[in-house]
Amino acid sequence: MEIKLHANATTTPRVRRYLQQSDKSDRELALELGISVTTVRRWRNREQVSDNHTTPKVIHKAMRQEQVALINALRDTTGAPLDELLLLVNEGLGINVSRATLNRYLKTAVTQRQGAPITGVKALKAGLQPTHLELHHLPLSLHMDDGGQQHFLWAREPVSGWCFARLYAGISPQLVVNWTDELLNACPVDIQSIETFGFELPYVGAGIVLKRNQIKPLAMQVVVPLAEIIPRMKSEPVGKVIEEICDMFNQGKTQKKLGGSTPQAFLEALRRKD
Secondary structure (H helix, E strand, C coil): CCCCCCCCCCCCHHHHHHHHHCCCCHHHHHHHHCCCHHHHHHHHCCCCCCCCCCCCCCCCCCCCHHHHHHHHHHHHHHCCCHHHHHHHHHHHHCCCCCHHHHHHHCCCCHHHHHCCCCCHHHHHHCCCCCCEEEEEEEEEECCHHHCCEEEEEEEECCCCCCEEEEEECCCCHHHHHHHHHHHHHHCCCCCCEEEEECCCCCCCCCCCEEEEECCCCCCEECCCCHHHCCHHHHCCCHHHHHHHHHHHHHHCCCEHHHCCECHHHHHHHHHHHC
16 A cells, blocks of 8 residues: 655654554654654654645635735735735735735736835945835725725835825815825935826925826726725725824834834934934
């Protein structure tokens, strides 16, 4: 009869049965057979001599297509590594998935397809400074339960990944100016230039260079209530969820590429040095 053993197995079924029937101590058996005490104890505590099945006992339900698209967009927007993204998905969005499940649903990042720019400590060593912001406007056509037409304004500092986002029911030049003032007050470093995507910024204040990128994003339509995609929205408004996700990313989990700092702490440390 053919016996199939795990690739890393250090014992055979005959040895395992011997371990289960022996009266010797764990240490004596380990020395006799040249295996670890842990291995001895493992097989003495089992009744069978065959390897356990490696198939997961709990199979996670497949995520909705909209959730997959949202998670990939969140990763491309923030540049978050897998562990940081897992925190945003589990706690920020309320979508409970394991690390392995999340990784399985991730597509190739936009930055990888286009050539990822250097960030964090590597960027500083290359002479790049966090003095630039990218501002984006994304029109949203939501389900009527979520307010219909909405406008998503978000900004990102490329070196650290620090982000700032708000959702509005309407849009106007003055609203954009007010949002930009709020953004600049919240940003931990002094910004010298701003690049906008999808809208015009009439005024940002003295000493800041303004550049408008001609790339205009298409409006996004969501035909189902957001609560079916983002579980946290069953009890909290979308605006609050967006703000908390930004705070969670900026201040929640340290990142290796930032020298073991959060984006907020990384930028604040640079400002103190100046």
